[in-house]
Amino acid sequence: MYITGRECGQIFAVAPMMDWSDRHCRFFHRVMTKKSLLYTEMVVADAVIHGDRNYLLGFDGTEHPVALQLGGSDPRKLADAAQIGEQFGYDEINLNVGCPSDRVQSGTFGACLMREPELVAKCVAAMKAVVDVPVTVKCRIGVDDQDPGPALDDLAKMTWEEGSDAIWVHARKAWLQGLSPKENRDIPPLDYDRVFRLKDENRSRFIGINGGVENLIQVAEHLENVDGCMLGRAAYHNPSLLREVDQRVYGSSNEPITYDAVIDAMCGYAEQHISQGGRLNQITRHMIGLFQGIPGARGWRQVLSTEAVKPGAGSEVILKAYERVREPAEAA
Ligand SMILES: Cc1cc2nc3c(=O)[nH]c(=O)nc-3n(C[C@H](O)[C@H](O)[C@H](O)COP(=O)(O)O)c2cc1C
CATH class of the missing domain: 3.20.20.70 (Aldolase class I)
Known part of the structure; x- marks a missing residue:
């Protein structure tokens, strides 16, 4: 084709x-x-x-x-x-x-x-x-x-x-x-x-x-x-x-990207966007569903939707939300 x-x-x-x-x-x-x-x-x-x-x-x-x-x-x-x-x-x-x-x-x-x-x-x-x-x-x-x-x-x-x-x-x-x-x-x-x-x-x-x-x-x-x-x-x-x-779909032999790597890439991108006058929430609003179906997804959503909208929020919010996915039991 x-x-x-x-x-x-x-x-x-x-x-x-x-x-x-x-x-x-x-x-x-x-x-x-x-x-x-x-x-x-x-x-x-x-x-x-x-x-x-x-x-x-x-x-x-x-x-x-x-x-x-x-x-x-x-x-x-x-x-x-x-x-x-x-x-x-x-x-x-x-x-x-x-x-x-x-x-x-x-x-x-x-x-x-x-x-x-x-x-x-x-x-x-x-x-x-x-x-x-x-x-x-x-x-x-x-x-x-x-x-x-x-x-x-x-x-x-x-x-x-x-x-x-x-x-x-x-x-x-x-x-x-x-x-x-x-x-x-x-x-x-x-x-x-x-x-x-x-x-x-x-x-x-x-x-x-x-x-x-x-x-x-x-x-x-x-x-x-x-x-x-x-x-x-x-x-x-x-x-x-x-x-x-x-x-x-494409038959690639690479392993799927890890969540750690996704988070890392998005933190870098967010920092760059913020340094140019952008707001964190403009990015994180698209990331809310990332852990759908995984324990801790609720904590992830909660942190992103409440903290990423605050003035001055930076990539530390993404990391904090990710902690809630990795440690859902303690954070609950
Ligand atoms: C929030 C939203 C906005 C959309 N905006 C457009 C659009 O700008 N142009 C377009 O061709 N289709 C638009 N669509 C339709 C989608 O491209 C797609 O055809 C539709 O959602 C059906 O596919 P899905 O069942 O996989 O969602 C939109 C769909 C959604 C949910």
Whole structure:
């Protein structure tokens, strides 16, 4: 399988998640998996063009491979934003055709673009014309009363014709009336078979699946059928699973990184961030789930959520929280 500019076998990806997959979160995830593809939160094309680019697009050099997800539906603006993203060093530009929030619908982008495959194809064409990195699409299987047969087929076909390098499908519809974005991630039923069928009918295309995947056993099962598997909430809430991705998905012979090494890397990163005027909690809020299911996890969460928010908090808070994991009985 080949995505333009990047020879790849199968891909494990951490999903774009607004307010969650920011640069600090991605750094943390990258400490645990060197090979996964990490996605930014969606950034609206207009913001990229007119906003504070360093703030919106800046990332740490260790984050590669990292994909910038854009929101928008104006081909010219998306092309400009994609070009800026490429100049910033992103390894891929991804177009959001799956987000159902009201804010997104009023701007005519996100999931409602499932109804406008020709426009999405124009957006892809415009971005492909100006960047060398892969341009990809993340979509749903349909919206509202759309028949997911033609809805997904048309979108996939039209975007491939304009050079889209991959399609990631969140394997459920978005219902644009009456459901919150959060409900739209749970209530419309998952239909993995729809995505597998797309792959069966388009063997040479890169097709990734997303939605409701909870662990690496399920990832392996999906990768029997499609080229990529993308995790959102499971990776965020239980990030420790990322420690085994390089071995189990990519066949790396390295041992999973130890917790000691994760903590060490994050303390160094936190100190650097704080020395540049940042706050500890901006980093540690993404680390709350690290010890999920392990004795002492409660103490870890408690220390981080109460002490990392205090003015002047530094990496000693991470170490203190980690002590509670190592000695849960005494600390309880
Ligand atoms: C907090 C949050 C924010 C999200 N923001 C985005 C986004 O910016 N762009 C996008 O394409 N999807 C977004 N999503 C959807 C995820 O990328 C993913 O498609 C969805 O959560 C289903 O995958 P999961 O079941 O593995 O979480 C978001 C999901 C969550 C939980």
